[in-house]
Amino acid sequence: MEGGEVGGEPLTGDRHWSDLPRDVLLLIFLKVGLLEVLRAAGSVCRSWRKVAEEEPDLWRRIDMTDHPDGFEAFVLKDPTKLAIDRSGGLLEEFSVECFGDDDLLRYLCDSTSVLKRLCLTSCYQLSEEAIAETAKRQPILEEIQITFGSFSEKVTEIVGKECPQLKSFKFNTKWYDRPDTGPQYEVEISDDEVEIFDEEKIYDDQEALGIAKTMHQLQHLQLIGNRMGKKALKAILDGCPHLETLDIRRCYNVIMDADMQARCARLKTIRLPGDSVDDYEFEADADQDDSSDVEESYDEDGIPYFRGRLDRLGIVYSLAENIGKCVIL
Known part of the structure; x- marks a missing residue:
C-alpha cells in the first residue's frame, strides 16, 4: 500500500x-x-x-x-x-x-x-x-x-429453568456503603433457629431462592449487593451442591455466624459481605454521569467515530x- x-x-x-x-x-x-x-x-x-x-x-x-x-x-x-x-x-x-x-x-x-x-x-x-x-x-x-x-425477583428463576447447563451466574446490584443499622428483632426460620432482623433493613430472598430452586449445576455464583438473608443463602448452599466459589460482598443481611461458616467450609473460595470491593470493576453507588464532551460522526459504512x-x-x-x-x- x-x-x-x-x-x-x-x-x-x-x-x-x-x-x-x-x-x-x-x-x-x-x-x-x-x-x-x-x-x-x-x-x-x-x-x-x-x-x-x-x-x-x-x-x-x-x-x-x-x-x-x-x-x-x-x-x-x-x-x-x-x-x-x-x-x-x-x-x-x-x-x-x-x-x-x-x-x-x-x-x-x-x-x-x-x-x-x-x-x-x-x-x-x-x-x-x-x-x-x-x-x-x-x-x-x-x-x-x-x-x-x-x-423483578423472578428473573433468576426464569434463567435457571431455561439454562440447565449454567455453570456461572453473576447477578449484581448497587449497594450502600455500609450496613443499615436500627432496632433488631428475632424471627424464627425453623424449629431451632432464629435470624436477627433489623427494622430498617429491606430483606428480599426471592432472587436467591430462584437460584436455589433451579440452578443445580452451578459452580460459580456472584451476588454482590443482594438483600437476601441467612435463610436464602442456606437454600442456595443446599440447592447448588456443585458450588465452588461464592461472592456475597455487600450482602449485609447475611449473618456469617458459626453455623453459616461451617456450611460454607466446603467452598473453594468465598468473598464475605464485609470484604473489600476495590477489585470490583463497576461503580455501584450512583448512576454514571450522562454528560460527555465526546462528539460522534460516521464513516461511509455507518460506523461511528x-x-x-x-x-x-x-x-x-x-x-x-x-x-x-x-x-x-
Whole structure:
C-alpha cells in the first residue's frame, strides 16, 4: 500500500501492511479490540477490510463495553448488529453495556444458537421477557452476568429453568456503603433457629431462592449487593451442591455466624459481605454521569467515530508495526 497519510504520517513504500499474513492481522485486530476494527482497522486497505469482514473467527467473542458512557453509547447499536452478522452464526460470547435492549437480544438470537457466555451491564431498557426468550433460545449457555438492571425477583428463576447447563451466574446490584443499622428483632426460620432482623433493613430472598430452586449445576455464583438473608443463602448452599466459589460482598443481611461458616467450609473460595470491593470493576453507588464532551460522526459504512480521541488509524498502524515485525522477523 503506497501513498496517502495516516495520523499525519505519510505511508511509504516500505510499509507493506497489505502483505501481512492473515494470522498476524487477526492478532492485531484482537489486540486493538473489535470496536476499533469496526471504526478504523477495516478501512486501512483492501486486504485488511477483507479479513475484518470475512473472518468469522474474529467475531466469536464480541465485547461492546468499551465505549463512551451515557446516551452516546446508543449509536453503537447498529454497528453491534454488524459485528453479530460478521460472526457467521459462530458467536459464542457476547457482552454489551448500556445500550442492550429487547431488539438487540432478538437480533442476537436470530443470528446464533451457540452462545455460551452472555454479559449484560446497565441495560435498563431490557425486559425480562427478552431475557427469558434469550435463555430459551440459547440452550448451551454456561455463563450469564447481569450487572445493574430493572428486573423483578423472578428473573433468576426464569434463567435457571431455561439454562440447565449454567455453570456461572453473576447477578449484581448497587449497594450502600455500609450496613443499615436500627432496632433488631428475632424471627424464627425453623424449629431451632432464629435470624436477627433489623427494622430498617429491606430483606428480599426471592432472587436467591430462584437460584436455589433451579440452578443445580452451578459452580460459580456472584451476588454482590443482594438483600437476601441467612435463610436464602442456606437454600442456595443446599440447592447448588456443585458450588465452588461464592461472592456475597455487600450482602449485609447475611449473618456469617458459626453455623453459616461451617456450611460454607466446603467452598473453594468465598468473598464475605464485609470484604473489600476495590477489585470490583463497576461503580455501584450512583448512576454514571450522562454528560460527555465526546462528539460522534460516521464513516461511509455507518460506523461511528468519536472525535477528541487519539487518531484510531494511527493506533492501529503503531500496533501493526510492533506486532507485525515481531511475528514476521
